[in-house]
Amino acid sequence: MSGTLVIVEQLEGRVRRVALEACTTAVRLGQGPVTALAFGAGASAVAEVLGAHGIEQLLVLSEAPFDRYSSDVFASAVAQVVRQVEPTVVLFGATAFGKDLAPRVSGLLKAGLASDVTGVDADGDDLAITRPVYAGKAFQRVRIVGTPKLVSLRPNVQPATPGGGAAARVSTPAVEVAAPQAVVTATQRNDETVELTEASRIVSGGRGLKAPENFRLLEELAAVLGAAVGSSRPVADEGWVPHSYHVGQTGKVVSPDLYVAVGISGAIQHVAGISNSKCIVAINSDPDAPIFKVANYGIVGDLFQVVPALTAALKEHVEAS
Amino acid sequence: MKIAVLVKQVPDTATRIALAADGASIQTSGIKWVLNPYDEFAIEEALKLRDAHTGEVVLVSFGPDRVEETIRQGLAMGADRAIWVKEEPSGSAEMDYLGRAQVLVAALAQEAEWDLVLVGKQAVDDDAAQTGPLVAALLNWPQAMVVLGLEVDARARRLKVIRELEGATERVELPMPAVLGAQRGLNVPRYPTLPNIMKAKRKEVRQVALADLGLDAASLADDRRVVVEGYQLPPPRPEPKVLTGDPAEAAAELVQLLHREAQIL
Ligand SMILES: Cc1cc2nc3c(=O)[nH]c(=O)nc-3n(C[C@H](O)[C@H](O)[C@H](O)COP(=O)(O)OP(=O)(O)OC[C@H]3O[C@@H](n4cnc5c(N)ncnc54)[C@H](O)[C@@H]3O)c2cc1C
Numbered sequence: 146m147s148g149t150l151v152i153v154e155q156l157e158g159r160v161r162r163v164a165l166e167a168c169t170t171a172v173r174l175g176q177g178p179v180t181a182l183a184f185g186a187g188a189s190a191v192a193e194v195l196g197a198h199g200i201e202q203l204l205v206l207s208e209a210p211f212d213r214y215s216s217d218v219f220a221s222a223v224a225q226v227v228r229q230v231e232p233t234v235v236l237f238g239a240t241a242f243g244k245d246l247a248p249r250v251s252g253l254l255k256a257g258l259a260s261d262v263t264g265v266d267a268d269g270d271d272l273a274i275t276r277p278v279y280a281g282k283a284f285q286r287v288r289i290v291g292t293p294k295l296v297s298l299r300p301n302v303q304p305a306t307p308g309g310g311a312a313a314r315v316s317t318p319a320v321e322v323a324a325p326q327a328v329v330t331a332t333q334r335n336d337e338t339v340e341l342t343e344a345s346r347i348v349s350g351g352r353g354l355k356a357p358e359n360f361r362l363l364e365e366l367a368a369v370l371g372a373a374v375g376s377s378r379p380v381a382d383e384g385w386v387p388h389s390y391h392v393g394q395t396g397k398v399v400s401p402d403l404y405v406a407v408g409i410s411g412a413i414q415h416v417a418g419i420s421n422s423k424c425i426v427a428i429n430s431d432p433d434a435p436i437f438k439v440a441n442y443g444i445v446g447d448l449f450q451v452v453p454a455l456t457a458a459l460k461e462h463v464e465a466s
Numbered sequence: 467m468k469i470a471v472l473v474k475q476v477p478d479t480a481t482r483i484a485l486a487a488d489g490a491s492i493q494t495s496g497i498k499w500v501l502n503p504y505d506e507f508a509i510e511e512a513l514k515l516r517d518a519h520t521g522e523v524v525l526v527s528f529g530p531d532r533v534e535e536t537i538r539q540g541l542a543m544g545a546d547r548a549i550w551v552k553e554e555p556s557g558s559a560e561m562d563y564l565g566r567a568q569v570l571v572a573a574l575a576q577e578a579e580w581d582l583v584l585v586g587k588q589a590v591d592d593d594a595a596q597t598g599p600l601v602a603a604l605l606n607w608p609q610a611m612v613v614l615g616l617e618v619d620a621r622a623r624r625l626k627v628i629r630e631l632e633g634a635t636e637r638v639e640l641p642m643p644a645v646l647g648a649q650r651g652l653n654v655p656r657y658p659t660l661p662n663i664m665k666a667k668r669k670e671v672r673q674v675a676l677a678d679l680g681l682d683a684a685s686l687a688d689d690r691r692v693v694v695e696g697y698q699l700p701p702p703r704p705e706p707k708v709l710t711g712d713p714a715e716a717a718a719e720l721v722q723l724l725h726r727e728a729q730i731l
């Protein structure tokens with residue numbers, strides 16, 4: 146038993162960034178050779194980018210049924226490849242794909258999984274793992290007993306650093322497949338531009354915006370910043386914005402470089418979802434709003450004046466630089 | 467349809483999390499315990515299916531004495547009965563996700579002919595999002611997690627599901643029996659009415675001990691693969707710089723701070 150296996154997720158024919166983050170993590174963990182497993186038609190085209198991120202060998206399952214996601218077929222294939230490759234560590238991205246797949250693999254292999262991990266370091270033969278719980282109100286330190294150790298990595302936390310290696314050697318592992326049970330029949334992209342959990346800048350609005358049409362102010366600010374738009378829960382519940390916008394303990398947990406909270410009071414469930422943001426800016430008319438306790442910067446004022454002023458000041462800054 | 471909903475008791479999301487003195491666990495005194503918010507969507511969906519197709523909704527929970535109240539809350543929403551696997555105070559706290567999933571699967575295996583098992587997409591305490599796929603793997607049933615929409619063809623015993631991805635959704639088709647994980651947006655959970663709260667007091671909550679399932683807490687704890695060693699709180703956030711006064715001036719100053727000090731712009 147040695148080495149690390151990275152389960153590679155592709156999106157529209159490209160390797161997802163979290164998979165490259167997993168590759169860089171695998172190299173850093175130094176558990177031996179790093180192998181990747183990718184699925185889907187055209188997967189061998191990714192050998193170059195994976196090689197550059199330290200992958201020596203790329204296993205590809207591209208024939209049907211691997212051209213469409215099926216949790217049962219994919220999990221069974223991953224389990225079989227793990228038995229062949231015998232890695233000590235298996236890394237997944239904690240995306241919708243990885244969160245669906247990894248625990249099923251854990252169940253098939255009876256191997257321990259630490260999910261949505263933000264910190265992982267080699268510690269002798271062991272891994273020292275940190276993962277947020279209570280949506281980031283606390284962090285848990287865990288260890289996985291035995292091998293393989295399954296870890297799903299939260300996106301956007303680990304760096305992805307190309308090391309300049311040659312293209313990975315590509316081969317096809319022999320796996321037995323049963324008829325797929327759960328099968329993806331269609332995928333539809335939302336029209337929102339940037340996905341919150343992957344965004345490096347977010348502008349979020351709450352009930353302080355007073356009415357759905359006022360989100361236009363935030364969209365204008367977001368456009369100058371190149372930011373995604375999010376919200377507190379009540380405004381999503383009221384249908385001002387789609388449910389997918391809602392940030393917090395029962396919505397999206399985000400970790401952008403910049404989070405701008407506009408007309409959001411800063412309830413504990415909201416703050417839990419943003420506490421990993423590098424810089425939080427709060428705009429609120431109430432100087433005692435709890436959001437100011439977690440903010441790095443704040444402006445006390447009427448958002449209907451402050452937000453347009455901020456948009457204008459940012460435009461000026463962008464044009465000047 | 468015979469539907470099981472796995473329900474977990476968790477600290478109310480308004481809870482401030484504090485560590486026990488040794489840092490090895492979360493302080494549980496003074497916590498208000500509630501039904502995991504995502505499990506409310508799972509229960510609601512099960513109730514809708516039962517009402518459309520007849521059948522019954524059975525809650526299944528593994529937890530200590532305090533979970534009975536949470537089970538009654540689910541019964542008050544309209545579930546028909548419950549199976550409560552009683553967690554003894556000693557030993558079982560050491561169990562990992564796999565151990566707990568084995569317990570839940572053993573409880574399900576006491577009865578036959580389940581059509582669906584519904585879970586929450588994630589529990590808001592450990593945020594693991596593991597139990598649904600683990601149970602599905604152990605049962606060898608298909609699964610769909612983070613479900614936003616569900617259509618059931620009871621005659622053909624097929625499901626059509628809409629699943630949430632990052633910035634996208636996907637349609638999944640699968641046969642019954644299956645495990646489904648409920649996401650916010652699937653439905654709007656009903657509130658228990660007073661008559662239903664009264665009725666819930668008389669509904670059957672069957673208590674099961676681990677021994678009745680041929681399991682024991684000590685060996686499940688010994689077999690654990692994931693060991694929690696301790697907790698820490700996030701580092702405190704720095705003192706905020708709060709600007710007041712003329713909006714245009716404050717905005718201009720903020721841009722400078724983000725540029726020079728935070729180096730984000
Ligand atoms: C089980 C549970 C789970 C929850 N999960 C979440 C979650 O995941 N995410 C979440 O966000 N919430 C969640 N909530 C709700 C949460 O408790 C709060 O109710 C919610 O976050 C408040 O939203 P808000 O800040 O938009 O509204 P409010 O609390 O009403 O705050 C509005 C703010 O706008 C300010 N304001 C008003 N007018 C102006 C103006 N003209 N200019 C500037 N500022 C102005 C006010 O001063 C106020 O601070 C949850 C609640 C429960 C019970």
Ligand SMILES: Nc1ncnc2c1ncn2[C@@H]1O[C@H](COP(=O)(O)O)[C@@H](O)[C@H]1O
Pocket residue numbers: 471472473474475502504505526527528529566570584585586587588589590592593594595596597598
């Ligand atoms: N002890 C438990 N008893 C019953 N159901 C559980 C238990 N733990 C987890 N679940 C179910 O699994 C879901 C996901 O939990 P988790 O894997 O802890 O994030 C929950 O929303 C519940 O539906």
